[in-house]
Amino acid sequence: MSRENKFETDAIRTQMERSEFLEHSTPLHLTSSFVFEDAEDMRASFAEEKERNIYSRFTNPNTSEFVDKMCKLEGAESGYAFATGMAAVFSTFAALLNAGDHIVSARSIFGSTHTLFTKFLPKWNIETSYFKVGEVDNIESLIQSNTKILYVESPTNPAVDILDLEELGQIAKKHNLIFIIDNCFATPYLQNPIKFGADLVIHSATKLIDGQGRVLGGATVGRADLIREIYLFSRNTGPALSPFNAWILSKSLETLGVRVDRHCENALKVAEFLETHSKVALVKYPFLKSHPQYALAKKQMKQGGNVVAFEVKGGIDAGRQFLNHLKMLSLSANLGDTRSIATHPASTTHSKLSEADRLETGISDGLVRISVGLEHVDDIIADLKQALAYV
Ligand SMILES: Cc1ncc(COP(=O)(O)O)c(C=O)c1O
Numbered sequence: 080m081s082r083e084n085k086f087e088t089d090a091i092r093t094q095m096e097r098s099e100f101l102e103h104s105t106p107l108h109l110t111s112s113f114v115f116e117d118a119e120d121m122r123a124s125f126a127e128e129k130e131r132n133i134y135s136r137f138t139n140p141n142t143s144e145f146v147d148k149m150c151k152l153e154g155a156e157s158g159y160a161f162a163t164g165m166a167a168v169f170s171t172f173a174a175l176l177n178a179g180d181h182i183v184s185a186r187s188i189f190g191s192t193h194t195l196f197t198k199f200l201p202k203w204n205i206e207t208s209y210f211k212v213g214e215v216d217n218i219e220s221l222i223q224s225n226t227k228i229l230y231v232e233s234p235t236n237p238a239v240d241i242l243d244l245e246e247l248g249q250i251a252k253k254h255n256l257i258f259i260i261d262n263c264f265a266t267p268y269l270q271n272p273i274k275f276g277a278d279l280v281i282h283s284a285t286k287l288i289d290g291q292g293r294v295l296g297g298a299t300v301g302r303a304d305l306i307r308e309i310y311l312f313s314r315n316t317g318p319a320l321s322p323f324n325a326w327i328l329s330k331s332l333e334t335l336g337v338r339v340d341r342h343c344e345n346a347l348k349v350a351e352f353l354e355t356h357s358k359v360a361l362v363k364y365p366f367l368k369s370h371p372q373y374a375l376a377k378k379q380m381k382q383g384g385n386v387v388a389f390e391v392k393g394g395i396d397a398g399r400q401f402l403n404h405l406k407m408l409s410l411s412a413n414l415g416d417t418r419s420i421a422t423h424p425a426s427t428t429h430s431k432l433s434e435a436d437r438l439e440t441g442i443s444d445g446l447v448r449i450s451v452g453l454e455h456v457d458d459i460i461a462d463l464k465q466a467l468a469y470v
Pocket residue numbers: 163164165166189232236261263264282283284285286295296297
């Protein structure tokens with residue numbers, strides 16, 4: 080589905096057909112199933128001779144509106160919406176892979192995705208080979224005759240490293256791999272991976288797409304032939320997004336652009352503040368000139384996103400002291416909320432990784448991840464400043 084208008088306009092004006100009540104804002108269709116005119120209508124609908132809603136595990140007007148918007152905003156042909164981001168990740172891999180297939184993935188990926196690759200997919204004899212973010216040159220040596228998928232996140236979670244999507248797209252094309260990107264940190268507002276050769280784009284809509292910490296959701300969008308496989312798998316296995324959450328998320332997309340603009344503006348100011356602080360050893364933010372992939376971030380992203388990673392001098396104890404003295408920032412597992420959040424990945428989201436694996440993915444013991452929210456940036460910085468005084 081190509082974009083007809085500018086981003087903000089498609090995010091607002093992509094809407095299901097109005098009902099007889101001529102409502103202005105999209106209504107909520109909380110129904111598990113739909114009715115048919117007669118036996119022939121029902122047969123033809125099941126045979127997919129007609130585009131009809133049958134059952135909300137398959138499609139629902141609210142989930143379809145959310146998917147249509149996501150497709151337009153990502154420049155994708157087709158999509159399917161899931162109950163969570165992880166349901167999107169799992170269903171995408173389960174639908175497209177056969178026993179004995181192989182994945183090549185960046186080492187820096189979300190913790191649960193890593194657990195899926197290392198603990199669950201091997202049950203079906205599906206193995207994964209990893210490359211480090213800085214070792215894209217190494218990818219071709221990892222590709223085997225049974226490799227089917229190349230998988231990355233950019234920016235990565237939580238170390239906010241950037242991968243060269245165009246280069247990865249070329250490698251995937253050369254070796255006939257399905258190139259899949261988890262675009263959760265960037266959102267379709269900041270980065271459209273399909274432009275760089277991605278076949279599929281996955282989102283945890285729980286993050287900036289909802290943006291207000293209310294609901295879980297996910298989506299996979301991209302090539303219609305691949306989405307068809309994912310749809311058939313999902314309509315039979317049941318990871319569908321609820322119509323209520325789809326309604327919330329579709330409304331959230333209406334304000335994604337303005338929200339993300341402010342998130343990024345605040346995050347850059349927070350990163351600049353941290354960079355000058357004497358107690359901070361290192362700051363990682365894609366749009367800081369000191370970021371190792373600054374030029375690449377500028378090339379493929381509109382702005383730097385809302386996640387800032389930094390290391391407090393003094394390692395794990397100093398990091399804990401810092402977190403314990405925050406007054407306003409929440410200690411919470413989510414990100415992309417209006418409320419700023421601080422986390423300590425080594426002891427939480429990435430605690431299942433071995434120390435060596437953690438260090439390889441840029442997660443030192445003292446690394447703190449800030450999801451910069453929409454409170455006034457002066458108040459966010461004031462809270463960081465007073466907590467750093469205790470380190
Ligand atoms: C990059 C990334 N992908 C996927 C997920 C999983 O999303 P969800 O929590 O909606 O299942 C998360 C966060 O939880 C994430 O940060």
